[in-house]
Amino acid sequence: MKISDILIGIRQKDPVAIAKAISMVENRKKDYTRLLEKIYPLPGRAFKIGITGSPGSGKSSLIDRMINGLKTRGFNIAVLAVDPSSPITGGALLGDRLRMIQHSNDANVFIRSIANRGHLGGLSLSTHEIIDLLQAAGKEIIIIETVGVGQSEVDIVNVADVVLYVLNPGSGDEIQIFKAGIIEIADIFVVNKADLGGSDLKISEIKNYFSLAAKNPLIFPTSAREDQGIEELLSALFKFREEEKGRIEEKTAAVKKNYVEKIVADRLKTEIEQNPSIRAIWRDSADANPFQLAESIYRIIQTGGSHDKKD
Amino acid sequence: MKISDILIGIRQKDPVAIAKAISMVENRKKDYTRLLEKIYPLPGRAFKIGITGSPGSGKSSLIDRMINGLKTRGFNIAVLAVDPSSPITGGALLGDRLRMIQHSNDANVFIRSIANRGHLGGLSLSTHEIIDLLQAAGKEIIIIETVGVGQSEVDIVNVADVVLYVLNPGSGDEIQIFKAGIIEIADIFVVNKADLGGSDLKISEIKNYFSLAAKNPLIFPTSAREDQGIEELLSALFKFREEEKGRIEEKTAAVKKNYVEKIVADRLKTEIEQNPSIRAIWRDSADANPFQLAESIYRIIQTGGSHDKKD
Numbered sequence: 001m002k003i004s005d006i007l008i009g010i011r012q013k014d015p016v017a018i019a020k021a022i023s024m025v026e027n028r029k030k031d032y033t034r035l036l037e038k039i040y041p042l043p044g045r046a047f048k049i050g051i052t053g054s055p056g057s058g059k060s061s062l063i064d065r066m067i068n069g070l071k072t073r074g075f076n077i078a079v080l081a082v083d084p085s086s087p088i089t090g091g092a093l094l095g096d097r098l099r100m101i102q103h104s105n106d107a108n109v110f111i112r113s114i115a116n117r118g119h120l121g122g123l124s125l126s127t128h129e130i131i132d133l134l135q136a137a138g139k140e141i142i143i144i145e146t147v148g149v150g151q152s153e154v155d156i157v158n159v160a161d162v163v164l165y166v167l168n169p170g171s172g173d174e175i176q177i178f179k180a181g182i183i184e185i186a187d188i189f190v191v192n193k194a195d196l197g198g199s200d201l202k203i204s205e206i207k208n209y210f211s212l213a214a215k216n217p218l219i220f221p222t223s224a225r226e227d228q229g230i231e232e233l234l235s236a237l238f239k240f241r242e243e244e245k246g247r248i249e250e251k252t253a254a255v256k257k258n259y260v261e262k263i264v265a266d267r268l269k270t271e272i273e274q275n276p277s278i279r280a281i282w283r284d285s286a287d288a289n290p291f292q293l294a295e296s297i298y299r300i301i302q303t304g305g306s307h308d309k310k311d
Numbered sequence: 312m313k314i315s316d317i318l319i320g321i322r323q324k325d326p327v328a329i330a331k332a333i334s335m336v337e338n339r340k341k342d343y344t345r346l347l348e349k350i351y352p353l354p355g356r357a358f359k360i361g362i363t364g365s366p367g368s369g370k371s372s373l374i375d376r377m378i379n380g381l382k383t384r385g386f387n388i389a390v391l392a393v394d395p396s397s398p399i400t401g402g403a404l405l406g407d408r409l410r411m412i413q414h415s416n417d418a419n420v421f422i423r424s425i426a427n428r429g430h431l432g433g434l435s436l437s438t439h440e441i442i443d444l445l446q447a448a449g450k451e452i453i454i455i456e457t458v459g460v461g462q463s464e465v466d467i468v469n470v471a472d473v474v475l476y477v478l479n480p481g482s483g484d485e486i487q488i489f490k491a492g493i494i495e496i497a498d499i500f501v502v503n504k505a506d507l508g509g510s511d512l513k514i515s516e517i518k519n520y521f522s523l524a525a526k527n528p529l530i531f532p533t534s535a536r537e538d539q540g541i542e543e544l545l546s547a548l549f550k551f552r553e554e555e556k557g558r559i560e561e562k563t564a565a566v567k568k569n570y571v572e573k574i575v576a577d578r579l580k581t582e583i584e585q586n587p588s589i590r591a592i593w594r595d596s597a598d599a600n601p602f603q604l605a606e607s608i609y610r611i612i613q614t615g616g617s618h619d620k621k622d
Contacts, residue, residue: 033602036602037600037602037603040599040600040601040602041598041599041600256601259601260601260604260605261580261608263601263605264583264608264609264612265576265579267605267609268579268609269572272572272575282568287352288351288352289351289352290351290567290570290574291344291347291348291351291574293571294571294574297572298575298578301579301612301613302612302613
């Protein structure tokens with residue numbers, strides 16, 4: 001499939017073209033930047049919902065129910081499940097996604113697992129790029145799911161407009177919430193599996209914790225199994241989007257700025273690695289004072305050190 | 312205390328001066344770079360031992376016992392406990408350190424908790440700088456402890472020569488090990504609390520897991536409470552240091568390179584944020600194609616965009 005054909009497919013919201021484009025970007029295939037450069041300006045801005053929480057908290061089932069409610073509202077939806085890439089369990093976690101398979105024949109619901117390739121540093125550049133691809137393909141709602149094992153759920157905040165943290169009655173998630181900094185990134189807490197009982201207790205526990213930080217979190221009990229509380233949660237999400245419009249716009253701008261800066265930083269890193277004068281510094285003075293080394297490298301960059309290569 | 316006095320104190324291995332210097336660096340106090348620039352070249356290279364594992368696995372008690380064995384060997388030791396900075400539990404975790412207080416009057420054992428300030432992105436620049444301060448103060452062994460909640464333990468690998476992962480018989484840590492990428496960073500596994508029984512089972516479980524990845528990990532059972540297995544562990548550490556000398560040197564060089572690149576990147580980030588031409592780009596064309604934005608910013612940097620400010 002040629003890039004021009006993929007681009008036409010994306011504009012026509014063709015799932016095959018979208019899938020192809022995501023694979024190109026995810027695997028850094030030749031010409032993927034040529035593809036990316038051509039998807040701008042984006043036709044619209046999707047509502048990006050980040051969902052995180054411990055394994056087993058029922059995120060996928062919850063998303064499944066949310067998709068039903070969002071379809072009823074007429075939205076064009078995408079789900080991006082970001083898996084930590086481990087050589088061993090990498091594939092196993094994808095099993096969860098099977099629960100969402102009932103939507104897989106629906107042209108308006110695009111579901112995709114991506115590996116968290118920057119696995120030593122949270123979400124990678126490509127996550128941001130894939131979200132832009134989905135927006136280019138007219139997706140109006142993008143749900144981004146991560147397994148709650150640390151940095152990934154913190155990085156979600158960098159791409160999502162609203163962040164849900166899913167936990168269960170009887171879980172000991174509070175420790176995780178506080179240690180991993182979830183308290184600072186989650187906008188809405190969902191006590192899922194409320195049908196098991198004990199969700200009131202869990203809600204008041206969370207409130208107590210938050211009162212220590214003088215915060216008053218939004219908390220919703222749901223039961224994905226019994227399809228309870230989903231409508232209330234969806235309404236709360238759209239209310240949040242409306243009420244926090246200004247803050248979301250600021251965040252979107254900051255996310256984009258961050259993305260652009262990462263592109264610049266990536267290019268500079270390549271430059272630094274390939275520049276012959278900088279390579280000579282590493283070869284000859286690796287034992288020197290790091291501040292002096294940094295100063296020398298900085299000078300070379302600023303005086304157009306790459307001049308001898310191209311331009 | 313003046314910087315020149317702090318520097319003299321560091322060279323004389325004075326714990327008060329070391330503590331003062333660490334505070335300056337940790338809190339980015341005025342002139343901290345002036346202090347740092349003057350500690351090079353370092354008088355020697357410490358053996359840096361990273362220790363991570365779930366809360367409650369007994370890391371601090373284990374370190375306490377290890378210190379005893381290292382003192383007997385005549386080493387000048389430092390322990391750096393890196394706490395995730397959470398507004399609420401930040402202080403609470405420090406309680407663990409109290410267990411090591413028996414060494415606190417020993418001039419050859421320096422113990423310090425530091426907050427993981429870059430808490431949304433693992434270990435910060437300052438961790439590297441504090442390790443260099445400790446090396447400047449003649450520390451021969453530096454133990455770096457982190458609570459295993461995600462990215463921090465992965466980032467330890469960037470500063471330590473050897474990484475220990477502490478777990479217990481009967482723990483369900485395997486999931487954490489694989490999901491968080493510990494398998495890729497830990498050099499030695501310690502099954503602590505072996506006195507509880509079941510450590511043989513746990514060891515063979517770990518071996519089984521690793522055989523899936525065709526790896527054969529070093530695993531040692533210990534009991535901090537009964538002071539068992541500590542000598543064997545210490546011997547293994549020094550053997551590792553000897554046998555992996557080449558690899559450790561490569562890693563040290565890579566760590567330094569990474570540090571220098573971060574200094575350069577930090578400076579460039581400041582430059583990008585303050586440069587009037589780049590600010591104008593953000594103001595006027597925030598909606599533009601991110602690749603075009605990156606290209607424009609890159610050009611400004613490479614043509615000495617900061618020229619109008621200083622120089």
